[in-house]
Amino acid sequence: MVADGPEIPAPPWRKQRAGRRRDASRRPLSRELIVDTAIGVLDAEGMDAITMRRIAQELGTGPASLYAHVANKDELLEDVLDRIAAEVALPEPDPARWQEQLKEVAREIRAMYRRHGDIARASLGKIPTSPNVLRIAECELALMRAGGVPPKIAGLAVDRFAQMIDADCIEGTVLAGKSPEGQDPHEFYAAFVPQVRAYFEALPAERFPNIVAMAGELTGGDDDDRFEFGLDIMVRGIASYAEGRPPAG
Amino acid sequence: MVADGPEIPAPPWRKQRAGRRRDASRRPLSRELIVDTAIGVLDAEGMDAITMRRIAQELGTGPASLYAHVANKDELLEDVLDRIAAEVALPEPDPARWQEQLKEVAREIRAMYRRHGDIARASLGKIPTSPNVLRIAECELALMRAGGVPPKIAGLAVDRFAQMIDADCIEGTVLAGKSPEGQDPHEFYAAFVPQVRAYFEALPAERFPNIVAMAGELTGGDDDDRFEFGLDIMVRGIASYAEGRPPAG
């Protein structure tokens, strides 16, 4: 803390350097602080609001200053991902419940992504190398090994599993991102689905017999239902390779 | 065709309007032509090169001119997706082979995306409503219904299926996008994987026993292997719900 008396205005002829001189009482710039700020912006306004310029502004400086601490935006996003990955609670493996436990982990990750804007977009396709993300992969591998899933299958499955969760969370934000300014995305979505259903039902039945007949099923579930279904068929598929147990049914 | 003699230069004092007057001999602007041009740019340089400005430039005009024919960039991308979706060859359903046929369709879609840059990014999360995309969904539904998959399951599966293919294709381009200027992305990737493997192997074994032990499996398959595996467990999961047949094994 610095003792600060009432501020004396700078002489007006000493032109003001755009007024964005960093307040000396603030924490000095650091990678930590930049990541903190990015997460703050992310939580409040979503991933599109994470720009180098915006974060710099939040810190009372210009975008160029950030580059002394992070190589580029990609690296910053990686740090953000690692930091929030630490929030994911992981179970102690119980071989009898490995399939349910695997689903629990997936739900935890999804909930974490949902708390933090749409940052999943920055995860898809990245090879995990940061500690907190690896910690999650380690747990998934342990669960599958406990369940008798062969190493080769488990190795592939952990990749596909992460991809599925990323994709689901991205998908969840695409439509939300289209909802008009200020309107609740959930409401917007709820109002949109019946229109899609009506559209499917009105399609020419000769060309699209199944879509017309199954318009209800195609537009039925909400996003949680779809996620659970995807999780379910994936875990069933993985379980069908587990040694010494019948395929889940 | 217009008869065109040798061009007479405009008087230099009649200042040149930036020299980008549209050549009158070209096809007039239209939604068709804009989509054509976008696909050309996409195929040659990838999705990041699809910008309103770039397409306009390709057509010898300014970006504002495009807005007379497409509402915005999103709508343009939707048109691009519909156009290329027409390239996907679809099988006649054979109930005995429905699982393999479903996989074939997935492979066709993936091959189509790979021919066209990384446009899959524009598909993830979008509800399909355009005819050529619906045509694919219709076929998938027909295959699953032929295989005895209950309507509710098939309705959810068609959504998850598309999501998985989109995600796989996006993933495939993320790493490629990181390969340094000019270098072959495939080579770059091939050189990168052993480094990741070495990194996994060098991790502290107390904290990451499974990652260390399975470093080989985790970095083993190429992108085709991973895609086929994801397809396999997904179809197995779907098949486990088919009526009147045992889960695939």
Added chain:
DNA sequence: ACCTGAACACCGTTCAAGT
């Protein structure tokens, strides 16, 4: 060593004005 202003080379979209 750390930070900064200014610039570079871009974006999507709007809008008044032209033909």
Added chain:
DNA sequence: ACCTGAACACCGTTCAAGT
């Protein structure tokens, strides 16, 4: 009706210069 120039409000990143 169709097209355009110019502008608006942005991007990520670099670099010479300051402290």
